[in-house]
Amino acid sequence: MLSAYARLRDRGVACASSAADTILELFARMLFLAIRPNEITLVAVIGACSELGALGHGVWAHAYAVKRRLAVNCIVATALVEMYTGCGRLDLAEKVFTTASDRDTLCYNAMLHGLTIHGHGRAALTLFDIMPRAGVLVDGVTMLSVMCACAHAGLVDECLEYFDRMEIDFGIEPRIEHYGCVVDMLSRAGRLDYADKLIHEMPIAPNAAIYRSLIRACSIHGKLELGERMVAKLMRLEPDDSGNHKTRKEMKSMGIDKNPGSSLVDINGVLHEFLVGDKTHPASKEIYAMVEEIETRLSEHGHRSSTSSVLFDVEEEDKADTLSYHSERLAIAFALIASNAGAPIRIIKNLRVCADCHESAKLVSRVYGREIVMRDRTRFHHFRDGMCSCGDFW
Ligand SMILES: [Zn+2]
Ligand SMILES: [Zn+2]
Structure with missing residues (x-):
């Protein structure tokens, strides 16, 4: 499997993971030379497995x-918990x-x-309640997890209460990520004026993610005026960002392009990688035929592609003509062909999954x-039946 990582790295796709590759390669060499690893080695190796989503290696290291x-x-133990959840x-x-x-x-x-990224919000809150009783200190990261757990479980008022109490x-002084969590939650809950007010009143400068949350919600709730105002602020903050649809075309002609969507799928311990619209896989022909077949079967079950929210959609992949060829669609099609019937399909995607691919995967x-x-970039989705x-919350 190491050679599969090397292949990805050579193609410059997994450059963020190259340090993780190197760690696993070094570890293999250590074992080959009979150098005994210690706890520090182990933590590095487990961390690398976590970053690569290499469960098999992680289990082995454990x-x-x-x-x-x-x-x-x-x-x-912390490294193992991170690796297994990751x-x-x-x-x-x-x-x-x-x-x-x-x-x-x-x-x-x-x-x-x-617990939070896997959608077990209630369990996260129960665990949080144990912390003071167990004599464990609560810090800013703890609070962020708890607030996100509330947000994901739709517990809007509870989240606001934790935010006030921290x-x-x-x-613990709230930082940008705590404000981000609250603005995102308020936006999703449709409390856009409250979110706008919080952005206005927060003592630290809002970042792009905060504006994006509200912009996305404005698009869903048809609050065009507020949305336009936030887009203007975002543009002022990130004039060079290639993700903004309004300037996407001009930017493309200037040669700046977005990070392409890519998905990794694990088939019997071998990682296969797909980019959006990828035709480089040896089984490409079969994969595209399978994509068509899936489309047909899903449309029989009432699936219709949605290309709405293009105006304010500032971080997902291109919608219009490449929708069916988003990397995860290709990965799923390939997994349906190449893996055993009934076997779970595991996919790691570098961007946030778009609403249509999410619906399709369901x-x-x-x-x-x-x-x-x-x-995906932010969390886990377990699609079943x-x-x-995520309860369509991501
Ligand atoms: Zn998609
Ligand atoms: Zn989901």
Whole structure:
């Protein structure tokens, strides 16, 4: 599998992960030279597996540590929790967490984050309540996870309460990411005027992500005037950003392009990578035929492509003609051809999944009877029987 990573790196696709590749290669060399790894080595290796979504390697590193009696201390346990949640195995993460001999703030934070990104908001809140009783300090990261957990579970008022309490009860000053979480939640809940007010009143300068949350909501709720105002602020903040639709065409002609969408799918331990509209895969012909077949079957089940919200859509992939060829569609089509019937499909995507691909994946899970686990830029989606664990909130 290491050679698969090397291949990706050579193509310049996974350049952000090249450090992780190097760590795994070094680890393999250490073992070959019979140099005994210690806990620090282990944490680096587990972190690399987490970044690459290389579950198989991660499980192996964990088993190696247990077998060689390397101390699974707090730091190693935290790394394992992060790796297992990052690879879509919340069950294994919980097992490591509950059996860890001691757990500090970082360890709790890792577990809280895992529960949150996997859509287990209520469980995250229960875990948070245990922290003070267990004598574990709460920090800004803890608060962010708890607020996101509320937001994802649709607990708007609870989230606002935690936001208000963090400074009073825990002495933690809200940072940009806390404001971002609240603005995003208010936007999704349709409380746009409140979000606008918060942006106006916050003591630190809003960032692009905050404007984007509100812009997206304005587009959904038809608040064009507020949306335009936020787009203007975003443009002022990021005049060179290639993601803005309004200037996308001009930018393309100037030679600036967006980060292309790419998806990795794991078939029997080998990673296959697809870019948007990719035709380089050896099975490309079959894959495109499968994409067509999926489209036909899904349309029989009432699926209609939606290309709305193009005006304000500032971070997803191109919609119009490439919709069916978004990288995850190709990855899913290939997995349906190449993996065993009924086997879960695991996909790692570099961008946020678009609404149409999300809808399509939900239907595929039902029509083809496959569980699909997709990690996108921000969170996990477990598609099963026509539903997604995110509750359409991402
Ligand atoms: Zn898409
Ligand atoms: Zn989802």
